[in-house]
Amino acid sequence: METNYETIVIGGGVVGSGIAYHLSERYKEGVLVLDKKYPMSGTSGSTQAWVWVHNKTPSWYAEFSMYSAELYPYLSKKIGDVEYKRTGGLSPFFNESDREKAEKLAESYRKIGIKIKVLSREEVLEKEPYMNPEVAGATYSSIDGNVNPFRLIDMYMRAAKRNGVRYSTYNKVTEIKKQDGKYSVVSDKGAFECKNLILAGGTWSREIGDMLGVKIPVNQLRGQILVSEPLKPFLNFTISGLRQANNGEVLMGYSMEEAGFNRATTLDVIQETANMAVQYVPGLRKAKIVRAFSGIRAMPEDGFPILGKVPGHENLYVAATHSGVTLSPLIGTLITELIMDGETSIPIDRYSLRRFG
Amino acid sequence: MKTDVLIIGGGPAGLSAAIETASRGLDVTIVDEASKLGGQLNQQTQALRPLPSVHEPMRGFELADKLIEQVKGFNVRPLLNHRVVGFYADGSAGITDEENVFPVKAKKIIVASGAAEKAVAFPKWTLPGIMTIGAAQTLINRDFVMPGREAVIVGSSDFAMETAIQLMDVGIRVKAIIEKQNGALAKEQEKVSELSRNGIPFYFNSFIREARGNGQVAQIDIELPDEVITLNVDLICMDGGRAPILDVFYQLGCSFGFQEELGGWVPQYSNTFQTDREDVFIAGNAAGISTQGPLLLTGMIAGISVSEELQAISPAEANEIRDAIWKELGLLECKEVYTGRVKHLENFTSPVLKDQFIS
Numbered sequence: 001m002e003t004n005y006e007t008i009v010i011g012g013g014v015v016g017s018g019i020a021y022h023l024s025e026r027y028k029e030g031v032l033v034l035d036k037k038y039p040m041s042g043t044s045g046s047t048q049a050w051v052w053v054h055n056k057t058p059s060w061y062a063e064f065s066m067y068s069a070e071l072y073p074y075l076s077k078k079i080g081d082v083e084y085k086r087t088g089g090l091s092p093f094f095n096e097s098d099r100e101k102a103e104k105l106a107e108s109y110r111k112i113g114i115k116i117k118v119l120s121r122e123e124v125l126e127k128e129p130y131m132n133p134e135v136a137g138a139t140y141s142s143i144d145g146n147v148n149p150f151r152l153i154d155m156y157m158r159a160a161k162r163n164g165v166r167y168s169t170y171n172k173v174t175e176i177k178k179q180d181g182k183y184s185v186v187s188d189k190g191a192f193e194c195k196n197l198i199l200a201g202g203t204w205s206r207e208i209g210d211m212l213g214v215k216i217p218v219n220q221l222r223g224q225i226l227v228s229e230p231l232k233p234f235l236n237f238t239i240s241g242l243r244q245a246n247n248g249e250v251l252m253g254y255s256m257e258e259a260g261f262n263r264a265t266t267l268d269v270i271q272e273t274a275n276m277a278v279q280y281v282p283g284l285r286k287a288k289i290v291r292a293f294s295g296i297r298a299m300p301e302d303g304f305p306i307l308g309k310v311p312g313h314e315n316l317y318v319a320a321t322h323s324g325v326t327l328s329p330l331i332g333t334l335i336t337e338l339i340m341d342g343e344t345s346i347p348i349d350r351y352s353l354r355r356f357g
Numbered sequence: 358m359k360t361d362v363l364i365i366g367g368g369p370a371g372l373s374a375a376i377e378t379a380s381r382g383l384d385v386t387i388v389d390e391a392s393k394l395g396g397q398l399n400q401q402t403q404a405l406r407p408l409p410s411v412h413e414p415m416r417g418f419e420l421a422d423k424l425i426e427q428v429k430g431f432n433v434r435p436l437l438n439h440r441v442v443g444f445y446a447d448g449s450a451g452i453t454d455e456e457n458v459f460p461v462k463a464k465k466i467i468v469a470s471g472a473a474e475k476a477v478a479f480p481k482w483t484l485p486g487i488m489t490i491g492a493a494q495t496l497i498n499r500d501f502v503m504p505g506r507e508a509v510i511v512g513s514s515d516f517a518m519e520t521a522i523q524l525m526d527v528g529i530r531v532k533a534i535i536e537k538q539n540g541a542l543a544k545e546q547e548k549v550s551e552l553s554r555n556g557i558p559f560y561f562n563s564f565i566r567e568a569r570g571n572g573q574v575a576q577i578d579i580e581l582p583d584e585v586i587t588l589n590v591d592l593i594c595m596d597g598g599r600a601p602i603l604d605v606f607y608q609l610g611c612s613f614g615f616q617e618e619l620g621g622w623v624p625q626y627s628n629t630f631q632t633d634r635e636d637v638f639i640a641g642n643a644a645g646i647s648t649q650g651p652l653l654l655t656g657m658i659a660g661i662s663v664s665e666e667l668q669a670i671s672p673a674e675a676n677e678i679r680d681a682i683w684k685e686l687g688l689l690e691c692k693e694v695y696t697g698r699v700k701h702l703e704n705f706t707s708p709v710l711k712d713q714f715i716s
Contacts, residue, residue, distance in 0.1 A: 264444075264608070264610055265443065265608070266443070266444065266445060266446045267442070267443040267444060267445045267446075267451040267458065267460075268445050268446050269446075270443060271458065292443070
């Protein structure tokens with residue numbers, strides 16, 4: 001295998017593969033993606049895969065997510081059908097006292113052009129007849145939706161490979177050296193040299209940063225998800241916490257735990273999740289659960305994406321974020337602009353690693 | 358609920374483990390999804406050989422009854438029609454009666470979940486009337502239902518031959534035995550001869566090309582080395598071998614190794630049948646596909662080891678008994694399987710697949 005590349009991306013998940021694909025659209029130089037296992041075996045393959053804008057706070061972060069969501073229809077045209085569905089998103093609340101909070105959220109979004117409606121109980125039940133009739137209301141945004149994460153990453157990879165990107169999988173990076181203005185990335189399958197290095201290691205960002213003496217404050221959060229048997233299509237929207245997939249299965253998940261990299265599922269959380277789902281949609285009480293799985297998500301210390309150049313290191317870039325599925329088309333676009341043009345079409349200064357001092 | 362030993366699976370291995378632990382005064386709970394203890398033995402009418410020296414020769418369902426009788430004499434709590442569906446954060450097993458889920462906190466767990474049959478896929482293999490040999494046996498022996506009138510068997514293992522003979526015995530016409538290898542795989546040639554004497558053709562180097570039928574199987578094309586023949590059948594019994602049932606081990610986060618002779622992926626375990634999860638032991642087909650006699654012995658070893666861990670037997674005595682059982686296992690178990698088992702044990706210290714549930 002070729003050992004010299006212009007650019008190496010560490011991490012082939014939705015963020016890394018998204019960057020590799022977007023880069024390959026404009027880039028004629030060699031790109032290599034390294035993955036310690038295989039794309040989709042980590043966070044990207046264990047997600048409900050919402051493309052989700054509303055209830056992201058503050059509003060500038062929601063705006064950032066919106067730009068990314070807007071790229072999805074165009075992305076599907078370029079790389080193929082990723083089963084992107086703009087279902088609209090519902091976040092129900094069960095106490096009238098939450099309405100004021102919802103109105104405030106809607107107001108702050110209006111300023112940046114994201115339309116959020118605060119629905120009454122009747123409006124919620126009209127949209128989603130199977131919702132618990134005890135619901136007090138919901139925030140609703142038409143831009144939210146979901147995607148099939150397996151198709152998404154597979155299409156990214158195929159398109160990237162067609163454009164000449166190489167992948168080296170089951171290949172863990174063990175050391176990164178800087179010499180003569182180049183990076184030498186040492187892996188289980190040998191060393192690779194490159195000019196530009198992009199760190200897209202997701203949950204492993206902190207460990208990869210350490211190899212360069214760079215602190216990337218990303219933590220791990222475990223989420224457990226239940227999968228029901230295929231049911232007749234009865235849910236119309238992406239509801240915060242559950243959605244119905246194309247094949248009729250309902251995915252349910254609300255949990256966030258600190259469990260490091262341990263991907264076990266626990267009955268405690270499974271039962272809590274089932275209760276939550278039944279509270280939202282009482283009809284689910286009769287559904288059979290076919291399996292449960294857990295995923296480890298990346299969560300930067302302050303919750304916001306870490307994007308852009310790494311201060312004090314030439315040609316070193318980082319992309320580490322929660323909500324990688326929502327943000328991948330935008331992050332791919334912006335990192336490509338940064339490498340090709342030296343600047344980005346929308347400002348990303350507030351997402352710089354610099355903010356952590 | 359609290360118990361000293363939770364045994365998951367009440368088949369021959371689980372019952373043997375229960376006898377070893379409960380007879381030494383431990384509080385034992387057996388959970389099984391069936392309505393009766395005994396597992397697959399209940400529908401096995403064939404004579405079992407070889408059995409450990411403590412048992413006289415007998416048939417499957419007789420052995421089941423004998424083991425159940427033995428268990429009854431001790432402090433064993435059977436949870437029938439119950440399933441383990443997961444584990445709580447504190448290590449308790451979550452057990453359901455299909456209505457509620459309740460936690461069971463055990464000091465040690467023995468998983469004897471058995472094996473599942475594998476199907477042999479060919480075009481239209483999902484038509485009704487096409488089933489595994491175990492399913493055909495269950496229909497005949499447990500449910501007293503004729504699974505068909507005119508049958509073919511796909512495969513020629515001992516179990517497949519036994520099933521073919523059983524079909525004949527109940528008046529089903531066996532039209533062919535279809536084997537993709539170039540000879541019969543059964544160790545007991547006697548069964549093969551018996552079928553041949555009854556005029557049943559063996560087609561070697563052959564396979565089913567396609568099944569046809571409207572709502573159920575009616576006809577198949579068999580690809581022989583030099584021609585394709587068509588038979589009218591309403592029953593196809595296929596033997597795709599068996600594989601250990603691993604769900605519980607996944608949930609417990611055990612490591613696995615691949616051992617062809619044991620049926621594929623098998624949890625890693627040491628010579629005390631302890632997995633890499635210290636409180637979890639393994640027994641029976643889950644520890645590698647074998648025959649009934651050896652399965653009883655693996656259950657005994659697991660039971661002895663758990664008794665030792667819970668100080669119901671001295672380490673010296675446990676070692677002595679374990680060594681004796683291992684010796685018998687070496688004599689009783691098919692050479693190939695035993696060799697695979699020994700290799701599998703050697704991998705315990707350096708598992709092939711560790712931390713697979715670590716992101």
